[in-house]
Structures are given as C-alpha cells and as structure tokens.
Amino acid sequence: MADQANLKIPLGISAGIHIGAIIILALGISFEDKPKPVPSAPSAPAIKAVVVDQQQIAQHVEKLKKQKQDAENKEKARQAELEKQANQARKAREQEQQRLKNLExxxxxxxxxxxxxxxxxxxxxxxxxxxxxxxDKAEAARKQKEQEKLLAEQAAAKAAEKRKLEEAAAKKAEEERKQKAEAERKRKAEAEAKARQEQEMADALAAEQAALSQTRNRQVMSEVDRFTAMIRATIQRNLVVDESMRGKSCRVFIRLAQDGFVTSSQTLDGDQVVCRAAKAAINKAGRLPVSTEADVYNKLKEINLTVSPEFN
Structure with a gap:
C-alpha cells in the first residue's frame, strides 16, 4: 500500500506537468524559467520538492488561466471592437449605399x-x-369682320342711294307711264273714232262697191255668156258634121290668150268622132272671140264647152 501511494504522487506530478505543458503549448506561451528536473529516485526530500513545484505549477497554471482569460477577454473585447467596427463599417456602408441610392x-x-x-x-x-x-386668327377674323362690316355699311349706303334713285326713277316712270297711258288712251279714242269713221266710210264704200260689183258681175256674166255663145258659134261654123254625129256631143277644154289665140285645147269626154271634129274645128279657127275687158277675159281664158253638131 505504501508503494502504491508512493507511485501515485510521482504519477500525479508527472501528469500535472504534462497537462501544464500541454496547456502552455496550447496557449502558445513560453516561459523564461524552465522547471527543474525531477529526481528519478524517490526520496523524502524529492516528494517535498514535487509538492512545492506542484504548488508553483498550480499557481502558474492559475496565472496562465488568468492570462488566458485576460487574453480571451482582450480577444473578446478586440472581436467585439472589430465586430463593432464591422457593424459601424457595415452601417456606414449601408448608410453610404442608402445615401448613394438616395442621391440616385x-x-x-x-x-x-x-x-x-x-x-x-x-x-x-x-x-x-x-x-x-x-x-392671330381671332385678330384676323376681327379685322375681317370689321372689313366686312365696313363693306356691308358701304354696300348698304350704296343700296340705299340706289333705292332712292330707283324710287325716284320709278316715280318718274310712273308719271311718264300715266302720261303715256293718258296719251295712249286719247290716241286710242281718237283712233277708235277715226276707225269708226273709216269703217263707216268703208262700209258705205263696200256697200256701194257691192252694189257696183253686183251690177258689174251681172254685166260680166252677161258678157261671158255672150262671148261663150260667140266662141261656140265660131266652132260650129268650122265644124264638119255628118249624120253619124246626130244627137251626139263632146266636152272640150280651151285655153285662150288675151287676143283670143287658142294656146291649147283638149277633149275631155264624149263621142270620139264629135271630139275629133270639134278639136279640128278649134284648130281651124285658130283664134276665138274674147273680150278686151280684163274681168270678162279672166272668166273666158280657160273654158269648158260642150260641142253638139247642128243640122239644118
């Protein structure tokens, strides 16, 4: 039991040393004072020394822990500062970006x-x-309206003047018309009176002429009958007859000149023998009796006669 207890102490010291070395290596801290080597042979004075060294190591470890804690605290403070600075930088960057964005x-x-x-x-x-x-358009329209108004006023003035002249002319024309109508009425009255007088004279003259014409017509017809009988007698004198013509006749057309010359003759209808004899008698006579009076001649210049042979 005593041997085991003796072994535990060196093992504990060794383990503590190794742990401290590991902590030192982990912390990357070097110490200027190196630990003294532990005597390999266990003895009473060595155990005391180990206990002292272990206390020193414990103190040193506490110191290292404190240094490590201080270092960690500093690191945390530095990290906090860095994070703060980073946050500030981020905020500044965000603010700058926002500022730039706002500027944009x-x-x-x-x-x-x-x-x-x-x-x-x-x-x-x-x-x-x-x-x-x-x-400009409104001004132009205004000027145009003013011009149109001026022209309208001028036209109205001219129209009024023209109307006055026309009224005066119409009044004068009406007076002239009335004067002409009165003159025409008088002229017509005079003309009607003259026409009545002339008509009365014409009627009287016509009545007289009618009376004279009737008398003349009777005279003309009497002369026409007389000369017709003379023409027929002349044809009868030149007519060659025979018994075959007895009771027969021929109607002839004769055209005469003013001196009685036969210009043409034509048989119209009747017995052919009589007609030939009548045409021969007319041609033989050559000239037939006519009146020198124009109105009698006009009724004799173209005549139709019926020739009938006469027997003694």
Missing part, C-alpha cells in the same frame, strides 16, 4: 423633374404658340 433617386427625380420641366416648357411654348396663332 434624387438624380433620377431631378432628371424626371427636369424632363417634366422641359416637357412642360415645351408644352407651354406650344400652348403659347397655339394661343398666339389663335390670337
């Missing part, structure tokens, strides 16, 4: 506003131009 938005907004302003200016210019054109 403002730039786009300004561009949009500038575009809108340009478009508004362009639209205002177009509107101004349109308003100017409308104003």
């Amino acid at each position: 938005i403002e730039r786009k907004q300004k561009e949009l506003e500038t575009q809108k302003a340009n478009e508004a200016a362009k639209a205002a210019k177009i509107k101004q131009q349109q308003e100017k054109e409308l104003a």
